Amino acid sequence: MINRRQFGQAFAATAAAASLAACSTGQGAPVAAPGDDLRAGSGKNTSLGPIKQVKAGLLDVGYAEWGPATGKPVVLLHGWPYDPHSYVDVGPLLAAAGYHVFAPFLRGYGPTTFLSKETVRNGQQAAVALDIVAMMDALHLDKVILGGYDWGVRTADVIAALWPERVKAMVAVSGYGINNLAANKEPLAPLAEYGWWYQYYLATDRGELGYAKYRHDFNKLIWQNVSPKWHFDDATYDRTAQSFDNPDHVAIVVHNYRWRQSLAPGEPQYDVYEQKLQASPKIGVPTITIGSDFDAAAADGKAYRDKFTGKYEHRTFTGIGHNVPQEAPQPFAKAIVDVDKF
Numbered sequence: 001m002i003n004r005r006q007f008g009q010a011f012a013a014t015a016a017a018a019s020l021a022a023c024s025t026g027q028g029a030p031v032a033a034p035g036d037d038l039r040a041g042s043g044k045n046t047s048l049g050p051i052k053q054v055k056a057g058l059l060d061v062g063y064a065e066w067g068p069a070t071g072k073p074v075v076l077l078h079g080w081p082y083d084p085h086s087y088v089d090v091g092p093l094l095a096a097a098g099y100h101v102f103a104p105f106l107r108g109y110g111p112t113t114f115l116s117k118e119t120v121r122n123g124q125q126a127a128v129a130l131d132i133v134a135m136m137d138a139l140h141l142d143k144v145i146l147g148g149y150d151w152g153v154r155t156a157d158v159i160a161a162l163w164p165e166r167v168k169a170m171v172a173v174s175g176y177g178i179n180n181l182a183a184n185k186e187p188l189a190p191l192a193e194y195g196w197w198y199q200y201y202l203a204t205d206r207g208e209l210g211y212a213k214y215r216h217d218f219n220k221l222i223w224q225n226v227s228p229k230w231h232f233d234d235a236t237y238d239r240t241a242q243s244f245d246n247p248d249h250v251a252i253v254v255h256n257y258r259w260r261q262s263l264a265p266g267e268p269q270y271d272v273y274e275q276k277l278q279a280s281p282k283i284g285v286p287t288i289t290i291g292s293d294f295d296a297a298a299a300d301g302k303a304y305r306d307k308f309t310g311k312y313e314h315r316t317f318t319g320i321g322h323n324v325p326q327e328a329p330q331p332f333a334k335a336i337v338d339v340d341k342f
Helices: 004-016 090-096 125-138 151-162 190-194 197-202 205-226 234-245 249-260 268-277 293-300 302-307 329-340
Strands: 052-056 059-066 073-077 100-104 144-148 167-173 287-292 312-317
Touching: 052 125, 059 090, 059 125, 073 090, 073 125, 073 151, 090 100, 090 329, 100 125, 125 151, 125 268, 144 151, 144 329, 151 167, 151 268, 167 329, 197 205, 197 249, 205 234, 205 249, 234 249, 287 293, 287 329, 293 302, 293 312, 312 329
Parallel strands: 073 100, 073 144, 144 167, 167 287, 287 312
Antiparallel strands: 052 059, 059 100
């Protein structure tokens, strides 16, 4: 999810104050609230269509695809505990606007599998980002527009920071998600730490066993907690929950959160990238950041504004939770189209 300190501050603020009730941009101008016809549970689309596969780097990557082959390429990245169904309405909207859209299943999700049983089931940020770069190479996507939230925004931020020549522009929900391990070691106020409960749970043997046994209900609880105003139905959740049956899912999730707390090591081949990322590099590609109710006090984007040095805009979607593209597909898709014009 987002930077640990930002999340903790946001959780504490949420507990202390009610969320706003209107949707607005960072410029203060009103924008249309997403229509009910595109909300999950009564969404326009329920299927990702045929899932394609491509061998890329360490993985056989499963991905959804929309739009004409001649369109500008857009890569949309999901988070935890979600999958490309987060873009089930965004993809067709962008395809109708002429874009060629790809939404991969990250390592440990759905049909994405490792090519070798010997590969470490590693969830660290550099490894996940390199998966996407390898996928772009395999699909001959030289330069793309990136969009993401949660693990997806972290991955997009890492790619934009380390390989800016591969990124035309970016839409980043919750802004700057690159993990700084030293900062993650610093304790937060008790109320903020409370919001981080699942990471501490997953740091234990009991938590790993519990997540393996109860992952369906566990992840549904996360959906409910981080998007309390999103009244998704069981069918919507279950379409995504199938991705958690991936045989590597538990290992990837557990390693991701333990690595972020410096409780599990990364792999040496990623050290050169992590050294750069631990410096919290700034991002120079054109970017629109999006804040939502999930971000609470950080929803205005001020906490990470100085991390983006290129052409930039921030938008705030109130009444929307953490899974922004599925909860608010129309304004998310509009942000992709708008950032392409920067």
